[in-house]
Amino acid sequence: MSNYLYILVAFLVIYAVRVLPLTLIRKPIKNRFIRSFLYYVPYVTLAVMTFPAIVRVTEQPAAGAAALIAGIAAAWKGCKLLTVAAVCCAVVFILETFL
Amino acid sequence: MKAKSAFLEGVRDGIPIALGYFAVSFSLGIAAKSIGITAFQGALASFLCMASAGQYALFSLIGAAASLWEVALVTLITNARYFLMSCALSQKIDPQMKNYHRFIFGAVVTDEIFGITVARPGYLDPRYNYGAMAVTMPGWASGTALGIIMGTLLPARLVSALSVALFGMFIAVFIPPAKKDKVIMGCVAVSFAASLLFDIVPFLAKISAGTRTILLTVVISAAAAALFPAKEAEINE
Numbered sequence: 001m002s003n004y005l006y007i008l009v010a011f012l013v014i015y016a017v018r019v020l021p022l023t024l025i026r027k028p029i030k031n032r033f034i035r036s037f038l039y040y041v042p043y044v045t046l047a048v049m050t051f052p053a054i055v056r057v058t059e060q061p062a063a064g065a066a067a068l069i070a071g072i073a074a075a076w077k078g079c080k081l082l083t084v085a086a087v088c089c090a091v092v093f094i095l096e097t098f099l
Numbered sequence: 100m101k102a103k104s105a106f107l108e109g110v111r112d113g114i115p116i117a118l119g120y121f122a123v124s125f126s127l128g129i130a131a132k133s134i135g136i137t138a139f140q141g142a143l144a145s146f147l148c149m150a151s152a153g154q155y156a157l158f159s160l161i162g163a164a165a166s167l168w169e170v171a172l173v174t175l176i177t178n179a180r181y182f183l184m185s186c187a188l189s190q191k192i193d194p195q196m197k198n199y200h201r202f203i204f205g206a207v208v209t210d211e212i213f214g215i216t217v218a219r220p221g222y223l224d225p226r227y228n229y230g231a232m233a234v235t236m237p238g239w240a241s242g243t244a245l246g247i248i249m250g251t252l253l254p255a256r257l258v259s260a261l262s263v264a265l266f267g268m269f270i271a272v273f274i275p276p277a278k279k280d281k282v283i284m285g286c287v288a289v290s291f292a293a294s295l296l297f298d299i300v301p302f303l304a305k306i307s308a309g310t311r312t313i314l315l316t317v318v319i320s321a322a323a324a325a326l327f328p329a330k331e332a333e334i335n336e
Contacts, residue, residue, distance in 0.1 A: 022189050028190060044290050059255060063259070
């Protein structure tokens with residue numbers, strides 16, 4: 001079977017998953033539970049995906065753990081997205097050079 | 100003027116994402132090469148799907164000569180979290196916004212773009228997303244193609260350092276609200292602990308990362324919503 005057919009099927013499914021909620025939900029949701037749920041969803045999702053993945057993705061787990069702590073500290077102090085990302089990368093690069 | 104600045108803000112916030120994407124999709128390309136995917140096919144799949152775990156699954160299914168039904172089902176499962184994210188984004192859309200925008204920016208609801216979109220106060224501005232798409236889509240697609248072409252040329256230490264850029268961005272999204280809202284701080288702590296548990300407990304570790312994300316997101320967010328309903332002012336922020 002053609003690889004293009006596989007790619008097409010994957011694209012159609014993933015496009016539907018992303019666009020259907022955006023096109024079908026037209027009104028502000030009134031229900032307080034659902035509103036609260038959707039309010040917490042982004043933070044929980046991102047937190048779940050960050051840890052322990054950040055420790056697993058680096059060559060040295062300790063470098064990933066240090067990047068997590070440095071990233072949290074930088075974000076806590078009010079650093080912007082690009083700075084926090086750069087701090088994390090730099091910590092890993094420096095630690096893995098010397099460890 | 101405002102249109103231009105929203106687009107440029109999207110480009111600016113998209114650059115660290117594009118860098119992280121490049122590193123991740125480079126390794127995705129290395130995996131795709133071993134399955135016999137050409138650089139063009141890899142770039143096309145990346146441009147259309149914009150999904151890390153979903154594409155890993157797609158490529159391995161191609162390698163296993165799976166049926167199209169299997170591809171559809173696995174794609175649905177590995178990407179179901181985008182459904183939740185789009186539900187959340189639907190609440191940030193200005194009712195006055197032109198309809199066609201939903202069909203364009205909606206194609207690129209990724210973990211990271213979702214993260215920077217919710218971090219912006221007020222209604223979602225599609226031009227901001229277009230700016231982010233303008234740098235992240237080429238970053239993701241070119242990384243995949245280069246990974247297929249160049250394989251292992253990039254030093255491992257550089258790939259390792261670049262790969263945490265994504266997580267740095269996640270951190271920059273959830274830490275500022277956690278600092279202001281104790282419930283979000285609690286959610287982050289519980290999420291870290293639960294996610295770690297799913298990573299190290301043998302039978303839980305069998306669950307794929309995509310499914311784990313959906314499961315924990317639904318359970319933890321629902322518990323937080325039931326125990327600590329958010330105040331209207333917080334939701335509208």
